[in-house]
Amino acid sequence: xxxxxxxxxxxxxxxxxxxxxxxxxxxxxxxxxxxxxxxxxxxxxxxxxxxxxxxxxxxxxxxxxxxxxxxxxxxxxxxxxxxxxxxxxxxxxxxxxxxxxxxxxxxxxxxxxxxxxxxxxxxxxxxxxxxxxxxxxxxxxxxxxxxxxxxxxxxxxxxxxxxxxxxxxxxxxxxxxxxxxxxxxxxxxxxxxxxxxxxxxxxxxxxxxxxxxxxxxxxxxxxxxxxxxx
Amino acid sequence: xxxxxxxxxxxxxxxxxxxxxxxxxxxxxxxxxxxxxxxxxxxxxxxxxxxxxxxxxxxxxxxxxxxxxxxxxxxxxxxxxxxxxxxxxxxxxxxxxxxxxxxxxxxxxxxxxxxxxxxxxxxxxxxxxxxxxxxxxxxxxxxxxxxxxxxxxxxxxxxxxxxxxxxxxxxxxxxxxxxxxxxxxxxxxxxxxxxxxxxxxxxxxxxxxxxxxxxxxxxxxxxxxxxxxxxxxxxxxxxxxxxxxxx
Numbered sequence: 001x002x003x004x005x006x007x008x009x010x011x012x013x014x015x016x017x018x019x020x021x022x023x024x025x026x027x028x029x030x031x032x033x034x035x036x037x038x039x040x041x042x043x044x045x046x047x048x049x050x051x052x053x054x055x056x057x058x059x060x061x062x063x064x065x066x067x068x069x070x071x072x073x074x075x076x077x078x079x080x081x082x083x084x085x086x087x088x089x090x091x092x093x094x095x096x097x098x099x100x101x102x103x104x105x106x107x108x109x110x111x112x113x114x115x116x117x118x119x120x121x122x123x124x125x126x127x128x129x130x131x132x133x134x135x136x137x138x139x140x141x142x143x144x145x146x147x148x149x150x151x152x153x154x155x156x157x158x159x160x161x162x163x164x165x166x167x168x169x170x171x172x173x174x175x176x177x178x179x180x181x182x183x184x185x186x187x188x189x190x191x192x193x194x195x196x197x198x199x200x201x202x203x204x205x206x207x208x209x210x211x212x213x214x215x216x217x218x219x220x221x222x223x224x225x226x227x228x229x230x
Numbered sequence: 231x232x233x234x235x236x237x238x239x240x241x242x243x244x245x246x247x248x249x250x251x252x253x254x255x256x257x258x259x260x261x262x263x264x265x266x267x268x269x270x271x272x273x274x275x276x277x278x279x280x281x282x283x284x285x286x287x288x289x290x291x292x293x294x295x296x297x298x299x300x301x302x303x304x305x306x307x308x309x310x311x312x313x314x315x316x317x318x319x320x321x322x323x324x325x326x327x328x329x330x331x332x333x334x335x336x337x338x339x340x341x342x343x344x345x346x347x348x349x350x351x352x353x354x355x356x357x358x359x360x361x362x363x364x365x366x367x368x369x370x371x372x373x374x375x376x377x378x379x380x381x382x383x384x385x386x387x388x389x390x391x392x393x394x395x396x397x398x399x400x401x402x403x404x405x406x407x408x409x410x411x412x413x414x415x416x417x418x419x420x421x422x423x424x425x426x427x428x429x430x431x432x433x434x435x436x437x438x439x440x441x442x443x444x445x446x447x448x449x450x451x452x453x454x455x456x457x458x459x460x461x462x463x464x465x466x467x468x469x470x471x472x473x474x475x476x477x
Contacts, residue, residue, distance in 0.1 A: 130243065133273065133316075162433055164267070
């Protein structure tokens with residue numbers, strides 16, 4: 001469904017991605033693992049059109065995404081939960097949720113988002129900048145869901161969240177998977193990643209150094225030790 | 231005598247109550263963890279202790295001295311050091327320069343601006359000493375922006391330590407860290423000076439239950455429970471509103 005082939009990317013002069021290839025299918029959760037600085041966030045930013053692959057191709061449902069800006073990707077069904085959350089500070093919680101929502105019958109609605117995160121409903125009239133860090137994280141996830149995405153990219157969704165909420169998010173991602181979404185998950189919480197994902201890409205120095213299923217990764221002590229320090 | 235004591239602290243933003251009648255004490259050598267659901271008022275409480283927020287009523291006492299009306303920079307001079315949930319560093323400056331600025335701020339004195347710090351050997355030695363405390367010993371002249379995220383979190387603590395605090399407030403020190411970096415951070419916190427009183431917000435329960443002597447649980451701005459880790463772990467209310475069942 002989503003396929004990256006030999007993607008390179010630069011921040012100015014600095015060569016950050018060195019030929020990343022990976023694929024995510026419908027109904028599949030794929031994790032992107034590796035130490036800080038390995039290129040996980042850059043990979044996701046490149047998929048979302050914040051950086052241009054140079055060279056390399058990113059193909060989604062048969063179409064080349066090269067040169068498309070982030071908003072065009074959002075319209076094509078890409079939901080994105082960025083690491084810095086990107087909440088609109090001067091909009092209310094409800095405005096943040098509805099400003100770019102794509103409505104589709106029977107899918108994510110304001111009601112369902114509030115059912116998932118009751119805390120957001122309690123704070124629906126508060127402005128973005130008045131939220132706590134964890135509330136912002138919930139809002140970023142709910143806002144991506146309100147796009148009713150076909151593909152969702154999450155950059156450390158569990159960061160800063162209470163244990164109970166992390167459990168709920170794991171449950172939601174499982175539901176999304178069963179509904180046929182493609183999920184690409186960057187996650188430092190290895191337990192969450194192993195719990196959720198079908199396959200894993202481990203990155204190091206801007207390239208994919210290991211690919212495997214959960215069972216394969218759990219039994220590969222070398223990769224766990226060298227690249228994930230477990 | 232407690233190092234830090236909160237006495238009937240209250241804070242509201244309009245109708246939203248973020249702190250409700252909170253009493254809390256941190257003693258010398260104690261690591262006190264503050265946990266609770268997102269939006270329970272944990273960071274707001276730290277803001278009121280460090281002075282970024284003014285409580286609506288109640289008192290903040292440092293060694294029984296009322297500092298409720300002091301400005302943040304004065305509280306820092308008096309011995310309250312803090313870190314932030316998201317790093318607050320001078321990204322274009324080097325690691326050493328970041329710490330040097332914090333040390334100079336602690337020293338104060340307008341004449342500081344008249345001489346080059348490059349010749350101040352005592353200051354430079356002190357910079358490296360603080361960095362060693364947070365286990366940053368290599369590539370100290372690199373710009374902060376080139377550090378790994380985990381190293382930046384360590385530097386964040388170095389800046390707080392440079393003010394020679396009596397009380398250190400840590401806001402999610404391991405957030406965004408890899409498992410290996412989290413282990414390193416736990417070792418670092420364990421190795422901090424014994425006489426410090428530490429108040430730490432943290433969502434990683436492994437970190438909380440390994441390090442804390444006392445745990446206070448906030449829920450809708452109020453203290454839901456406070457006590458030793460074992461008692462908190464077994465508290466059914468805490469399990470249902472925060473810990474969950476699985477992890």
